Amino acid sequence: MSRPDAVTRILFEAFPTAEVRLFYVIAYTAIAIFFYGVYVQVRKYGRGAPLRLEGGLGRRLADMAAKVFSHRTVERRDPAAGGAHRLIFYGFLLLFLGTATITLQYDILEPLFGIRFWQGPFYLVFSLVLDLAGIALLGGLIYMMYRRGWLKLPKLDYARPDRAPGDADFDRPQYRREDWAFLWTLLVIGFTGYLLEAARLVWLHDRPDVWDTRWWSPVGAALAALLEAAGLGAHGGGVLRLGLWWFHGLLALVFIALIPFTKVKHIFTAAASLMVRDPRAAQRLPRVPENAQTPGIARITDLNWKQLLNLDACTKCGRCHEACPARAVGAPLSPRDVILSLREFASATLESASLPAAADLDVHGKSPGQISMETLWSCRTCMACVEICPVAVEHVPIIVQMRRKLVEDGAMDPLLAKTLQTIHKSGNSFGESKRKRGSWSKPLPFRIKDARKEPVQVLWFVGDYASFDPRNQKVTQTFAALLHQAGVDFGILYDGESNAGNDVRRVGEEGLYEVLAGANIAALEGASFDTIVTTDPHSYNTIRNEYPDFGGTYEIQHYTSFMRRLFAEGKLKVTQPVKLRATFHDPCHLGRFNKGYEAPRELLKLLGCELVEMGRCRDNSFCCGAGGGRIWIPDPVGAEKPAQNRIREAAAIPGLDVYVVSCPKDLTMFEDALKTTGNEGKFVVKELIELIREAVPAPRAEAAPA
Amino acid sequence: MKILVAVKQVAALDEDFTIRADGRDVDEEFLLRDLNEWDDYSLEEAVKIKEAASQPVEVVVITVAPEHADEALRKCLAKGADRAIRVWDEAVEGSDPIAIARVIAAAARRESPAMLFAGVQSSDQAFASTGVAAAAFLEWPHAAVVTSLKLSPGAQSAVFRRELEGGLLEEVEIHCPAVLTIQLGINTPRYASLRSIKQAAAKPIEVKSLSDLGLNTADVGEAGSASRVRRMVIPDKGRAQLIEGDVAAQARRLAEIIREFQGSAP
Numbered sequence: 001m002s003r004p005d006a007v008t009r010i011l012f013e014a015f016p017t018a019e020v021r022l023f024y025v026i027a028y029t030a031i032a033i034f035f036y037g038v039y040v041q042v043r044k045y046g047r048g049a050p051l052r053l054e055g056g057l058g059r060r061l062a063d064m065a066a067k068v069f070s071h072r073t074v075e076r077r078d079p080a081a082g083g084a085h086r087l088i089f090y091g092f093l094l095l096f097l098g099t100a101t102i103t104l105q106y107d108i109l110e111p112l113f114g115i116r117f118w119q120g121p122f123y124l125v126f127s128l129v130l131d132l133a134g135i136a137l138l139g140g141l142i143y144m145m146y147r148r149g150w151l152k153l154p155k156l157d158y159a160r161p162d163r164a165p166g167d168a169d170f171d172r173p174q175y176r177r178e179d180w181a182f183l184w185t186l187l188v189i190g191f192t193g194y195l196l197e198a199a200r201l202v203w204l205h206d207r208p209d210v211w212d213t214r215w216w217s218p219v220g221a222a223l224a225a226l227l228e229a230a231g232l233g234a235h236g237g238g239v240l241r242l243g244l245w246w247f248h249g250l251l252a253l254v255f256i257a258l259i260p261f262t263k264v265k266h267i268f269t270a271a272a273s274l275m276v277r278d279p280r281a282a283q284r285l286p287r288v289p290e291n292a293q294t295p296g297i298a299r300i301t302d303l304n305w306k307q308l309l310n311l312d313a314c315t316k317c318g319r320c321h322e323a324c325p326a327r328a329v330g331a332p333l334s335p336r337d338v339i340l341s342l343r344e345f346a347s348a349t350l351e352s353a354s355l356p357a358a359a360d361l362d363v364h365g366k367s368p369g370q371i372s373m374e375t376l377w378s379c380r381t382c383m384a385c386v387e388i389c390p391v392a393v394e395h396v397p398i399i400v401q402m403r404r405k406l407v408e409d410g411a412m413d414p415l416l417a418k419t420l421q422t423i424h425k426s427g428n429s430f431g432e433s434k435r436k437r438g439s440w441s442k443p444l445p446f447r448i449k450d451a452r453k454e455p456v457q458v459l460w461f462v463g464d465y466a467s468f469d470p471r472n473q474k475v476t477q478t479f480a481a482l483l484h485q486a487g488v489d490f491g492i493l494y495d496g497e498s499n500a501g502n503d504v505r506r507v508g509e510e511g512l513y514e515v516l517a518g519a520n521i522a523a524l525e526g527a528s529f530d531t532i533v534t535t536d537p538h539s540y541n542t543i544r545n546e547y548p549d550f551g552g553t554y555e556i557q558h559y560t561s562f563m564r565r566l567f568a569e570g571k572l573k574v575t576q577p578v579k580l581r582a583t584f585h586d587p588c589h590l591g592r593f594n595k596g597y598e599a600p601r602e603l604l605k606l607l608g609c610e611l612v613e614m615g616r617c618r619d620n621s622f623c624c625g626a627g628g629g630r631i632w633i634p635d636p637v638g639a640e641k642p643a644q645n646r647i648r649e650a651a652a653i654p655g656l657d658v659y660v661v662s663c664p665k666d667l668t669m670f671e672d673a674l675k676t677t678g679n680e681g682k683f684v685v686k687e688l689i690e691l692i693r694e695a696v697p698a699p700r701a702e703a704a705p706a
Numbered sequence: 707m708k709i710l711v712a713v714k715q716v717a718a719l720d721e722d723f724t725i726r727a728d729g730r731d732v733d734e735e736f737l738l739r740d741l742n743e744w745d746d747y748s749l750e751e752a753v754k755i756k757e758a759a760s761q762p763v764e765v766v767v768i769t770v771a772p773e774h775a776d777e778a779l780r781k782c783l784a785k786g787a788d789r790a791i792r793v794w795d796e797a798v799e800g801s802d803p804i805a806i807a808r809v810i811a812a813a814a815r816r817e818s819p820a821m822l823f824a825g826v827q828s829s830d831q832a833f834a835s836t837g838v839a840a841a842a843f844l845e846w847p848h849a850a851v852v853t854s855l856k857l858s859p860g861a862q863s864a865v866f867r868r869e870l871e872g873g874l875l876e877e878v879e880i881h882c883p884a885v886l887t888i889q890l891g892i893n894t895p896r897y898a899s900l901r902s903i904k905q906a907a908a909k910p911i912e913v914k915s916l917s918d919l920g921l922n923t924a925d926v927g928e929a930g931s932a933s934r935v936r937r938m939v940i941p942d943k944g945r946a947q948l949i950e951g952d953v954a955a956q957a958r959r960l961a962e963i964i965r966e967f968q969g970s971a972p
Contacts, residue, residue, distance in 0.1 A: 288901075295901055410897035417897040424900065425740060433721040433738075511900025 006209040008119040009127070010200055011106065014238065023249065030253035037260025041269075044308060044350040051304035053276060064275040073274075073390040077319060077620065084143040088186075091137025092267075095193075098130045124216040131197075131217045134190050141187045148179060155318025162332035162375045169341070169368040175316060178263055189251050196244040198223035202237030266315050270391040273313035276306045277392035282383040283593050284545040285400055288510045295510055296404025299361035300346050307398055308350070311343035313391040320385035320395060325623040325642040326378040333378035335385035335395040338371055342398070345369030364405065373411050376402050380642070381506040381628030382588040387619050400628075403508030412507075419632040420509050427498035427519070429632065430468040437462075438494035440473040446484050449491030455528035456491035458483070461520075461543060461556070463536030464499045465664035471671065472664040475687045479535055479559065481698060482689070486571040490533070496523040502542035502589070507629035514550070517542070521552035532556040535689065537589035537596075537663045538627075544594065558590055560599035560662055563692060567606055574695045577608025580657040582691075583650050584611060585670070586621035587663035600662050600688055607695040609660075612653050622646045624669040631665055643673035656683045660691065707859040708764045709752040710819035711787070712810050712837065713745040715771055715778035716830040729937040741778040744825025746895040748888035751855060752823055753786035753896075759859040764788050766817060770798060770809045776911055783906035784898040790909070791817075795916045797923035802931035803831075807839030809926060812919040814844055821864070822885045826851050834887070841885035848885035849878055853892050 012020050053060075067073050071089065075082020105118040118126070148156060159171040197220030204210040205228075214221040232240070259265055288295040297303060303311075320335040321327060327334045345363055349356050366372050376399055385395045406412055407420075422431045441448045451459050460483070466476045483490050501516035520543075524532075532554050534540050540558045547554065566572045582604055590596040597618050604611050616622045625635070625642030635641050647670060650659050659674070661667050670685045716739070723736030749767065756763035767782040768791040769775050779790040793809050801809075814822050822844070824837030834850070841848030849868055853875065857864040862882060867875045869889055880886075916922060928934050949956045 295899075407897070408899050408901065410899075412897065414894065420897065425738065435721050509899060511902075511904060515900055 006119075007213055008123050009102065010204065010210065011102070014242070026250065027253055030257040033257040034259055037257075037265075038268075040351050041260050041265065041312065044346060045305040047301055047350045047355060048303050048305040048308040049301065051306050053306070060275045060277075063277070064271055067274050068271055073392075076390065077388060078317075080143070081147065081317070084140040084147070087136040087140030088144070089140075091133045091135075091140060091190075092186075094133035095130060095137065095190075098126065098133070101126065124213055127213075127216045128218070131194075131219050134193060135219065138187065138190045141183055141190070145183050145187075148183070153318070155322040156316075157318075158316070160337045161327055161330065161334050162337060162372060167368075169344070172340075179316075182263055185251065185255055189248065189255065192244055192248040192251070194219050194223055196241060196248050198227055199232075199237050199241040199244055202227050202232050203234055203241050205234055205237070263315070266313060266391070269309060269312040270315065273310055274392045276309065278394060280545060281394035282381065282386050282396040283541060284549065285397055285505055287549060288404065294405060295408055296508060297363065297398065297401040298405045299358065300342070300349055300363050301355075301361055302363075302401075303342070303346075303398065307394070308346055310393045310398075311339055311346055314339045314343065314393055315391060316340065317390060319388045319390065320393075323384035323388050323620065325380055325382060325384065325625060325645070328622075329625075329640045329642050329645055331378035331636075331639075332372070333375045335379075335399075338375065338395060338399065339393055341369050341371055363402070371402060373406050376406060377412065377633065379403075379628055380588075380623045380625055380630050382623030383592045384588075384620070384623065387592050400506055400508050404510055405508075407508045407510075413633045415634060416507065416629060416632050419629075420504065420507070420512060423499050423504060424512055424515070427516070428464045428468060429499060430464065432468050434495045436495075437467050437497055438492060440467060440476050441480065441492070444477060444480055444484075448480060449489075451491035451493055451527040451529060452496050452523065454491065456489055457530050458488055458490040458562075459524070459527055459529035459532045460490050460492050461500065461532050461534040461536075461539050462492055462497060463534060463539040463664065465668065466535050467497075469664065469668060472667055475664070475667065475689050476535070478687075478693045479689050482563075482572065482692060482696065485696070485698065486566045488566070488571075491527075491529070493523050493527065496526070498523075500536070500539035500542050502538040502546075503627070503629045503631070505542065505546065506627065507632075517547055517550045517552070521547060521550055524552060524554065530555070533559055533562045535559045535662075535664065537587040537593070538665070541589040541593050558594070558596055558599070558662075560590070560596060560603060560688065564599045564603055564606075567603070572692070572696050574607055576695055576697060578691050578695045580609050580691075581653075581655050582609040582611055582658045582660050583614050583653055583656060584617070584660045584662075585614075585624070585646065585650075585666060586618055587661070587666055588621065588623050588627055590662060591621050592619055600660070603688060603692065604660060607691055609658075609691070612656065614649050614653070616646075616649065622649070624663075624666050624673075626665040626669050631669075641673065641676075643669040644677045646670070647673040647677050647679055651677070651679050651682065658691070659683055659685045660688050661685060662688045707759070707761065708766060708817060708819040709755065710814055710817050710822045711745070711749050711752050711765060711767045711782070712822065712824040712840065713749065713767050713769050713778060713782060714742045714825070714828050714836075715739050715769065715775040716742040716828050718830070725938055725940070730935050731938055739774060739777070741781050742825055742828045742830075744827060744829070744888065744890060745782075747890055747892050748823040748825050748886075749782050749785060749787060750893045750895040751888055752821075754893060755855075755857055755859065756786065761859050763859050766791065766819070768793070768810060768813050768817075770794065770801075770806050779911050780903055780906045780909075781898050783909050784902040785896055789912065791912045791914060793914045793916070793919065795923065795926065797916065798926045800928045800931070800934065801926050802933045803833045803836040804839050804932045805926045805930040807836050808843055808930060809916070809919065809921065810836065811840045811843030812921050813914070814840065816919065818883070820859075820882045821857065822846070822883070824885065824887050826887045826889050837885055837887035844883075844885065846883050846885050847880050848887075849880060850887045851889045852886045853889050855886070855888075855892065 071082055071086045074085050101118060105116065109115040147153065158175050163170045197217055201210065201214050201220055201224035214224065314336070316336065318336060324333065324335050342363060348369060349361055363370055364373070379399045381396050381400065383396055410417065419429055423429050426432060427434050428437065449456050462476060466472050498516050498519045500520060501513040504516060505513035532543060534556065537558060540556060543554060544556045584600055584604060586597060601611060622645065623642055624646060650656060659670060661670060667685065667687050674680055674685050717737035718740065719732060720736040720738050724733045726733050752765045756765050765787045766789045767779060767787045769779060770793045772794050775792060779792060783790055791813060793813060822840060824840070827834035838848050838850055849866065851869045852866045853869050855864060855866040863879050864882060864884070865877065865879050866886065867877050870876055916926065924930060949959050951959070
């Protein structure tokens, strides 16, 4: 081997000065276009509403980096796509760093400081790494092409459930064209890179510095051998090298220039979106500012800058589309299409030099880019979309904030309007008298303490469904009997309790939510207790995550974790194991919202049940369809309901005895779905509390009330 | 143009209510108050006319009630009424619909609207007479049970349809000013969000006394009424009973009951 500094990449050798200059002109133009595009995008985000992020930049950066480099969010529920994307990501990143290294050496360090490092052994290793990176990139790209072209995954079908065939924005073929152009462009850039390397080797076959070290670029060397075998000589190699050099270079520069204007921008927007992620986005909805002109989102500029950034982060991967319970039963909603519609709307209105008239910024309606009220009211706010989004798009807060505008305009189902009025008037959704809230406790053989009048250790927040729904009242009484049996010092607020407001808030009736939260916090402040327990995951969520914003910070537990402790402490004992084949339905507000996956499962095992999981469980649990106020809106007649879809999933488990729920609304929804799907008699729907009662029989004197 | 809408805050009964000591009404503590359902529709009709008009239309709501009715008036303001008037005097207590109508008519004379709307009836008392009685005091033409309405602001007359028995409708033209009592279903009342109700709390409610309207205490209360409530009673519950026991026992008991009803016939 000769002098180490001779072993390096051949860059502009044999180029006339004019051509080198031309290249630099083109390169700087491409970079200028790139930065102009970045400016246009940043200006667009700046036109959104202001938002102050909580939490430090350092932690956000670390969190983002961990997700980006591990690809944890990209491979969830689709490991093949995640793996292929990881190859593309690392291949692209290394090739980009490689090019950046060349620029650092050739255009900065050497001309300014005379420093040369990109040579000798470092160059050879560099060369090998980049060749391998290229293989990763091409491999990943080819799998993605196979996935789009042959697998025909439903989640990659852009046909929209909220539009009809023939509508201008029904299946958006421009997205398909862009997807393919993206894959092909990268593929061609990668492949011509190898070919260029091979042509250079053939051209410089006689130079030992180049030829003898060629196997440090294994793909290029192998291709060079092929070209020579096909009869290519040094002169031909030189001509080919020049042509490919320009083709490869220009294509790469065009690609760079177009990044901010195409889907390629996700390499920046997705990372930025992950960085500004709100880990409690759907759990704790934003308040309406005191001085807001209109509540919620009426115009595109009512989205805050982070939400506008979210729109641009979407990569159309379709995971939210796949997970959405409304979409699954044919409702006119796909979270993906809400995001894409708003993105199209934002691009059309906010990327121009001046802001269009206010009238042209209305995001509500049926025109392309607008969202219809039917779409918004289809959402169950189950958080399945937010949970699975690999780039931290937060759909649910956008949908709820858009509903706030609909509520203000009264654009909602008349039955929903009536329910909201009922809740305002009576504090519960059943239209029952406030006085009757504690009536379920009358048949009990013991008295439940009134927590407003005497101190208790455990304050039980009962909730609407558990208080008033006749079927759930039986469960509520059973739970009371279990607490009594375990010797827990507990009490309830009787008519001091109101609907917790979780679903009212998710409907978008923020004013009513404020009234309800205020009333409950006032009642809780008047009571003396150590901890709150509830059997209702909806109440649990809002008291835990949202009441603090209204001045009420309490320790609250769902009954599953509370019961688990009673067993652990020996206050309750399993004496008659329940040997049933059971499956467990994770309630959205206990599971996804508050990560309470383990306690109910541990309880089931403790009781002696054999737990068989459904395919969609834990973070991918399938909503019963009652969330977000949908329990007060009739589902379309004839169409499948989410609860029916779910019961059919459970029915496929061989020999299933019991479908276990741990949420009052779930009990109502699934007992109904069990009957309407014709599965009655095959298995039963039960509250976990009822199974606990079976395993822990009541002492003789205090048999549970019928 | 101005539309005056007479509204009422009605009362529904809460659980386990008791009758007041004087026996003439339910104990206040057990009353759940809300805007009369019919008034939701008459107010909506007025607000719809206002929103569709090219010239300014003022919608004014009026009620004859003590302070607790302000809540109902705020709901009306939240739904689009421009002004709210509440007339009250201790002497109004005990008034029948005729006396209430006299007060509303006196207010209408001062407001001189092109139309006075009222609900067909109130859900708690169901006299269905306040609106038409007000028309009699005003000597204005009137129509009851209106199910659709065409009214262009500034026009001398309006065309409407009213509900007759047997599913029949009658289309009528009426000269303004007139009194119309509005039936449920004429429109879809809008939802008043809590936010709009809160904002309406800032709007003033005009409180007027009898003398402001040129009336005196003899015009209202029992003195000004054509009828008075003597007492309120809770009727005896029906005599349903669940027959228990096995089928044979149930059949035997059923036969006994039938014989009891038949008397001593063989």
